[in-house]
Structures are given as C-alpha cells and as structure tokens.
Amino acid sequence: MADDAVSSCEFRVRYGETDQMGVVHHRHYLVWCELARTDHMREVGVSYRELEEQGLKLPVVEACVRYRQPARYDDPIRVRCWVRDVRSRQVSFGYVVERADTGTLLATAHTSLIAVDSRHALTTIPPAIRARLVATPDPVRI
Amino acid sequence: MADDAVSSCEFRVRYGETDQMGVVHHRHYLVWCELARTDHMREVGVSYRELEEQGLKLPVVEACVRYRQPARYDDPIRVRCWVRDVRSRQVSFGYVVERADTGTLLATAHTSLIAVDSRHALTTIPPAIRARLVATPDPVRI
Amino acid sequence: MADDAVSSCEFRVRYGETDQMGVVHHRHYLVWCELARTDHMREVGVSYRELEEQGLKLPVVEACVRYRQPARYDDPIRVRCWVRDVRSRQVSFGYVVERADTGTLLATAHTSLIAVDSRHALTTIPPAIRARLVATPDPVRI
Amino acid sequence: MADDAVSSCEFRVRYGETDQMGVVHHRHYLVWCELARTDHMREVGVSYRELEEQGLKLPVVEACVRYRQPARYDDPIRVRCWVRDVRSRQVSFGYVVERADTGTLLATAHTSLIAVDSRHALTTIPPAIRARLVATPDPVRI
Numbered sequence: 001m002a003d004d005a006v007s008s009c010e011f012r013v014r015y016g017e018t019d020q021m022g023v024v025h026h027r028h029y030l031v032w033c034e035l036a037r038t039d040h041m042r043e044v045g046v047s048y049r050e051l052e053e054q055g056l057k058l059p060v061v062e063a064c065v066r067y068r069q070p071a072r073y074d075d076p077i078r079v080r081c082w083v084r085d086v087r088s089r090q091v092s093f094g095y096v097v098e099r100a101d102t103g104t105l106l107a108t109a110h111t112s113l114i115a116v117d118s119r120h121a122l123t124t125i126p127p128a129i130r131a132r133l134v135a136t137p138d139p140v141r142i
Numbered sequence: 143m144a145d146d147a148v149s150s151c152e153f154r155v156r157y158g159e160t161d162q163m164g165v166v167h168h169r170h171y172l173v174w175c176e177l178a179r180t181d182h183m184r185e186v187g188v189s190y191r192e193l194e195e196q197g198l199k200l201p202v203v204e205a206c207v208r209y210r211q212p213a214r215y216d217d218p219i220r221v222r223c224w225v226r227d228v229r230s231r232q233v234s235f236g237y238v239v240e241r242a243d244t245g246t247l248l249a250t251a252h253t254s255l256i257a258v259d260s261r262h263a264l265t266t267i268p269p270a271i272r273a274r275l276v277a278t279p280d281p282v283r284i
Numbered sequence: 285m286a287d288d289a290v291s292s293c294e295f296r297v298r299y300g301e302t303d304q305m306g307v308v309h310h311r312h313y314l315v316w317c318e319l320a321r322t323d324h325m326r327e328v329g330v331s332y333r334e335l336e337e338q339g340l341k342l343p344v345v346e347a348c349v350r351y352r353q354p355a356r357y358d359d360p361i362r363v364r365c366w367v368r369d370v371r372s373r374q375v376s377f378g379y380v381v382e383r384a385d386t387g388t389l390l391a392t393a394h395t396s397l398i399a400v401d402s403r404h405a406l407t408t409i410p411p412a413i414r415a416r417l418v419a420t421p422d423p424v425r426i
Numbered sequence: 427m428a429d430d431a432v433s434s435c436e437f438r439v440r441y442g443e444t445d446q447m448g449v450v451h452h453r454h455y456l457v458w459c460e461l462a463r464t465d466h467m468r469e470v471g472v473s474y475r476e477l478e479e480q481g482l483k484l485p486v487v488e489a490c491v492r493y494r495q496p497a498r499y500d501d502p503i504r505v506r507c508w509v510r511d512v513r514s515r516q517v518s519f520g521y522v523v524e525r526a527d528t529g530t531l532l533a534t535a536h537t538s539l540i541a542v543d544s545r546h547a548l549t550t551i552p553p554a555i556r557a558r559l560v561a562t563p564d565p566v567r568i
Contacts, residue, residue, distance in 0.1 A: 011437075015464065015474075016167050016457045020160035020215060020336075023404075026344040027158060030311040031442045038441065038500075048441075049500040052304075060310040064348035070404065073162060074464075074475040120307075120354065153295075157322065157332075158315045162478075165546075168486040169456040173300045180299065180358075190299075191358040194446075202452040206490035212546065216322075216333040262449075262496065300451050304444035304499060311442060357446060 005136035006082045007040035010100050013075045023070035030063055033095045033109050036079035040093070044132045056123065058091070058113040065109040066142070076100035086133045088124045090114050094142050108142035147278035148224045149182040152242050155217045165212035172205055175237045175251050178221035182235070186274045198265070200233070200255040207251040208284070218242035228275045230266045232256050236284050250284035289420035290366045291324040294384050297359045307354035314347055317379045317393050320363035324377070328416045340407070342375070342397040349393040350426070360384035370417045372408045374398050378426050392426035431562035432508045433466040436526050439501045449496035456489055459521045459535050462505035466519070470558045482549070484517070484539040491535040492568070502526035512559045514550045516540050520568050534568035 011032075019025040038048045051058070071077060078100040084092040090112060097107040117123045125133075153174075161167040180190045193200070213219060220242040226234040232254060239249040259265045267275075295316075303309040322332045335342070355361060362384040368376040374396060381391040401407045409417075437458075445451040464474045477484070497503060504526040510518040516538060523533040543549045551559075 014457060015460055016161060016169060018162035019158060020162065020164045021341055021343060022162045023343070025158050026347060027311040027314040030314070031440060034441050047500075052499075057305055059305060059307070059351070059354070061351050062349070063310060063351075065346070067343070067345050067347075070343070073478075074473075156315060157318055163483055163485060165485070168489060169453040172453040172456070173298060176299050189358075194357075199447055201447060201449070201493070201496070203493050204491070205452060205493075207488070209485070209487050209489075212485070215336075216331075300445060300453060302446035303442060304446065304448045306446045309442050 005134060006080050006139055007036065007043050008078055008080050009036050009039040010076065010078045011035070013071055013073050013077060015073050018073050023072055026065065026067060029065050029067070029097060029107055029109060032077065032079050032097060033063075033081070033093070033111060036081035036095055037093050037111070040081040041133075044134070046129055046132050051129070055118040056126070057116050057118070059116060060111050061114050062112040063109070065107055067107050069104060069106045071097070071106050077106070080139070082139065083133045083135045084110060084138065085135050086125070086130055088130075089122060091125065091133055094138050096140055096142070108140065110142055147276060148222050148281055149178065149185050150220055150222050151178050151181040152218065152220045153177070155213055155215050155219060157215050160215050165214055168207065168209060171207050171209070171239060171249055171251060174219065174221050174239060175205075175223070175235070175253060178223035178237055179235050179253070182223040183275070186276070188271055188274050193271070197260040198268070199258050199260070199262075201258060202253050203256050204254040205251070207249055209249050211246060211248050213239070213248050219248070222281070224281065225275045225277045226252060226280065227277050228267070228272055230272075231264060233267065233275055236280050238282055238284070250282065252284055289418060290364050290423055291320065291327050292362055292364050293320050293323040294360065294362045295319070297355055297357050297361060299357050302357050307356055310349065310351060313349050313351070313381060313391055313393060316361065316363050316381060317347075317365070317377070317395060320365035320379055321377050321395070324365040325417075328418070330413055330416050335413070339402040340410070341400050341402070343400060344395050345398050346396040347393070349391055351391050353388060353390050355381070355390050361390070364423070366423065367417045367419045368394060368422065369419050370409070370414055372414075373406060375409065375417055378422050380424055380426070392424065394426055431560060432506050432565055433462065433469050434504055434506050435462050435465040436502065436504045437461070439497055439499050439503060441499055444499050449498055452491065452493060455491050455493070455523060455533055455535060458503065458505050458523060459489075459507070459519070459537060462507035462521055463519050463537070466507040467559075470560070472555055472558050477555070481544040482552070483542050483544070483546075485542060486537050487540050488538040489535070491533055493533050495530060495532045497523070497532050503532070506565070508565065509559045509561045510536060510564065511561050512551070512556055514556075515548060517551065517559055520564050522566055522568070534566065536568055
C-alpha cells in the first residue's frame with residue numbers, strides 16, 4: 001500500500017535547465033514536481049489533461065522547495081511523488097528529488113493546489129477524482 | 143520615417159537566462175524578440191493583449207536567429223524591431239539584439255506569424271490592424 | 285529607514301511566462317524574485333555579478349511561494365524585496381509580488397541562500413558584503 | 427546506414443511548456459532540438475557532457491524552426507535528428523518534430539554550432555569527434 005501510494009518518474013537534466021553556476025536553476029524543480037504530479041495522477045487514473053478539458057483546473061497556490069544537493073546537466077533524475085492531504089477544494093503533494101543512479105537526495109518539496117472552474121472561480125474536486133487521490137504519510141521528512 | 147518604423151526596447155539579462163556555458167541560453171532570444179515585437183505593436187497602436195481578447199492570435203510559424211556574440215548575465219540589452227512584410231494572413235518581423243551600452247551586435251533574427259481565430263483556424267488580419275503594421279526595409283543585414 | 289530597506293522593481297508579464305491556464309506559470313515567480321533580489325543587492329551596493337566574478341556564489345537552498353491572485357500577460361508587476369535575516373553563511377530574503385497599477389497582492393515569497401566558493405564548498409559571506417545586507421522586519425505577513 | 431544516421435528521442439509535452447494560446451510556446455522547440463542533438467551525439471559515441479568537461483563547447487550560432495502544427499500539453503513527441511554537415515570548426519544538425527503516436531509533422535528545424543574552447547575562442551572539432559558526426563542527406567525537406 002505504502003509503495004503504491006508513492007509514484008516515481010525519471011528523466012535526464014536538460015542542458016537548458018542549467019545556469020551559469022553550473023547546476024540546475026532552482027525554478028526547474030517546480031517543473032519537475034509538476035511532471036511527477038501529473039504522472040502520479042495518471043497512475044491513479046486521473047488524467048490532468050482530461051480534467052482541464054472538462055473545465056476543472058488545479059492551479060498551484062503554495063510551493064516550497066528545499067534544495068539539498070545541486071543537480072547537474074545530464075544527471076539521471078528520479079522524482080517520487082505522493083498525496084499528502086486532500087480536501088473538498090484543495091490537494092497537497094509531497095516530492096523527493098534524487099539521483100536516479102545513486103539515490104542521492106537532491107531536494108524535497110511540497111505544493112498545494114486548489115480546484116477552480118473554467119472562470120477561475122473556486123470549486124470542489126469531484127468525489128470520483130478525490131477518491132483516487134489517497135493521502136499517504138510522508139515517506140521521508142520534507 | 144525610417145526611424146519611427148524601428149522600435150527599441152531595453153532590459154537586463156536575467157540570471158536564470160544563462161546556462162552552464164556562462165552565457166544566455168539561445169532559446170531566450172526568442173522570448174526577447176517576442177517582447178520587442180509586442181512592444182513594437184503597442185507603439186504603433188496595436189495591443190496584442192487586446193487582439194487576443196478579441197479572438198485574434200498570431201502564432202509564430204517561422205523563427206530564425208543568428209547568434210553573433212554571446213550575451214551575459216546582467217548585460218544591458220536592446221532589441222530593435224520592425225515589420226519586414228505584411229500580407230492578408232501573415233506578418234514578418236526583423237530584430238537586432240545588441241548591447242544597450244556599447245551597441246555591440248549580439249544577434250539578428252526574423253520571425254513570421256500567421257493570423258488564426260480562437261479555434262486556431264487561419265484567418266485574415268483585420269485591415270485596421272494591418273494598416274498600422276507598416277513594413278520597412280531591413281536597417282541592417284539580418 | 286524602513287522604506288529604504290525594501291526595494292522595488294517593476295516589469296511587465298511576458299507572453300512566454302503564461303501557460304494554458306491563461307495565467308503566469310508558477311515557476312516564473314522564482315525568476316521574478318531573483319530579479320528583485322539582485323536589484324535589491326545592487327541598490328545597497330552589492331553587485332551579484334561582481335560577487336560571482338570574485339568567486340562567491342549564493343545558491344538558493346530554500347524557496348517558498350504563496351500564490352494569492354493570478355498574474356496575466358502584459359500585467360504591470362512590482363516586486364518588493366527585503367533582507368529577512370543574515371548570518372555568516374546564509375541570507376534570507378522576503379518578497380511581495382503585486383500589480384504595479386492597482387497594488388493588488390499577487391504573491392508573497394521567501395528564499396534562503398547560502399554562500400559557496402567556486403568549488404561549491406560552503407563559505408562565509410565577507411563582512412563588507414554582510415554589512416550591507418541589513419535585515420528588516422517583514423513589511424507584510426508572508 | 428540512412429536509418430542509423432537519424433536518431434530519435436521521445437518525451438511528453440510538459441504543462442509548463444504551454445502558453446495561453448493553449449499550445450507549446452515556440453521557444454521550447456529549441457530545447458527539444460537540443461535534447462535530440464545531445465541524444466544523437468551520445469548514440470554515435472560522443473558525450474556532450476564529457477566534451478564540455480574536456481574544455482570543448484558547441485554553442486549554437488544559428489537556429490531556424492518552421493512550425494507547422496501546434497503541439498499540445500501531454501502530447502507524445504518524437505524528435506528525429508541527424509548531422510547535415512560537419513567541418514573543422516562547425517557542425518549542423520537537422521530535426522523533425524512529430525507526434526510520436528500519429529506521426530503528424532509538427533515542425534522542422536536546423537541549427538549550426540561552432541566549436542569554442544573554455545575561453546570562448548574559436549577552435550577545431552577534434553578529428554576523433556568529427557569522425558563520428560557523419561553527415562547524411564535530409565530525410566525530409568526542412
């Protein structure tokens with residue numbers, strides 16, 4: 001159960017994600033988290049693409065990242081993702097970013113999203129969607 | 143007349159626009175051209191924001207950039223922009239990217255855009271808009 | 285004094301900063317904060333460009349953003365920035381992102397940065413630099 | 427031979443790559459081409475990461491993209507890449523961007539890169555590298 005609740009996605013660092021410090025610029029971790037989150041949703045049967053086509057959007061209302069070790073160009077990256085909390089109008093996700101080869105911890109993060117309709121008005125997450133977004137305890141301290 | 147037809151916008155290179163080569167990553171020049179193009183349109187009385195609100199979009203169908211000298215973090219940049227050609231359904235812009243302080247040429251570029259409606263179907267540029275997008279000869283070889 | 289301690293920078297939302305939700309993608313607020321932070325440093329006499337040229341880098345080790353209202357294409361944006369805390373090896377900044385025309389609050393944020401040398405090893409912020417990075421109480425709740 | 431000379435890489439469109447037009451922002455195709463190019467080089471035995479570690483960099487000096495059909499969020503993308511021309515100090519690549527599922531043509535592109543050393547001075551591509559970058563005729567008209 002615990003394992004199922006934490007999804008995992010892998011990719012390589014793109015050149016254009018680095019900055020002149022020689023490491024990945026910190027904004028890209030939010031993109032990686034988004035990638036992991038939509039992958040996680042797809043795995044539990046919720047296509048974010050279809051949600052938007054049906055008029056439900058989940059904008060990010062809070063994002064926090066702790067950067068622990070730099071990621072570098074061409075590094076194989078793994079992002080693990082899980083639901084931390086789900087309510088009628090809000091859902092939170094946790095993330096661990098690590099080297100896919102060595103398992104070295106690179107960053108931890110969490111984001112909160114709210115449900116809005118096509119006019120950007122606050123709405124509720126449909127029960128069928130909410131039922132699939134099962135919260136699990138943080139697998140690591142984030 | 144010639145001078146009026148070439149607009150100019152200035153800004154500084156952002157840190158996050160650099161890559162590990164220590165210079166601006168080449169994709170950002172397209173963002174700078176977009177900035178210069180919408181500034182140019184605003185100056186001749188065409189708000190691209192309003193165009194989109196009215197259902198007209200101008201997606202880029204061709205973009206070419208020649209990179210001549212690297213731009214670096216914090217450099218003051220000037221982008222000069224002009225209309226190269228305007229037709230019923232298409233408009234092309236030219237760009238010169240240069241150091242704002244020394245005038246050093248950094249890049250030249252040109253882009254072509256087509257007019258589409260809110261369903262992404264090809265449409266015509268309204269005559270009132272087209273009348274403001276006056277083509278001018280290239281001020282430099284691009 | 286309090287006013288001097290909070291810097292302010294303004295710019296317009298770029299088209300490429302929006303996403304298909306029709307608002308600014310959340311990662312760009314980190315770029316805006318970086319812009320405000322380096323502007324703030326420049327105003328108090330610390331050029332981040334020169335710091336890096338001298339071998340001192342300030343990578344972000346923590347970043348948190350609370351998104352309150354969406355920003356849209358072409359909106360005039362103001363980011364106010366201040367030092368929250370400075371220690372021998374770490375400095376934290378606070379940020380308020382707002383509409384430059386109406387003053388509407390769009391987001392608040394804070395980031396922590398550590399000092400590293402050219403080999404990415406932890407180092408101390410030189411006293412002359414640290415003396416200029418004067419902490420001030422948060423002007424708003426962030 | 428012809429087939430070997432054209433590499434292929436696949437990925438999905440990221441949410442943050444879209445803009446408010448509801449399609450992928452045109453700058454990201456340059457990032458995709460870069461991804462395809464470094465994959466292509468890796469497949470023929472040239473690690474761009476190692477090249478840079480040895481002091482050889484290949485900055486882009488020209489990039490042209492023709493956008494034919496828009497790419498959308500979550501679309502499966504394939505980029506095919508090949509060497510168009512290789513000289514002592516310069517190498518050019520061609521690209522076809524297409525839907526990975528339907529094969530629909532989305533864009534074609536070409537880029538030219540020059541060889542520079544760690545001080546950004548023009549240099550020659552080492553013969554051992556050049557021997558692996560074998561040019562092939564364009565598989566499609568670009």
